[in-house]
Amino acid sequence: MRKVLSFMVFLIGLGLGMIGGAALLAYAYQAAGLYPPDDATIKFIARERGWLKDDV
Numbered sequence: 001m002r003k004v005l006s007f008m009v010f011l012i013g014l015g016l017g018m019i020g021g022a023a024l025l026a027y028a029y030q031a032a033g034l035y036p037p038d039d040a041t042i043k044f045i046a047r048e049r050g051w052l053k054d055d056v
Contacts, residue, residue, distance in 0.1 A: 029035055046052035 043052060
């Protein structure tokens with residue numbers, strides 16, 4: 001019974017550690033500016049620079 005409980009606690013800790021590590025890595029990438037911009041950001045920059053003409 002004790003081994004089963006230890007194994008369950010290990011799995012929970014492993015899962016939380018992986019989620020926390022991924023969140024920390026994502027935050028570090030975002031803070032460093034390494035994520036590529038999304039489509040909305042690209043369109044906004046293109047409109048501001050006059051590269052994108054809206055056909056209305």
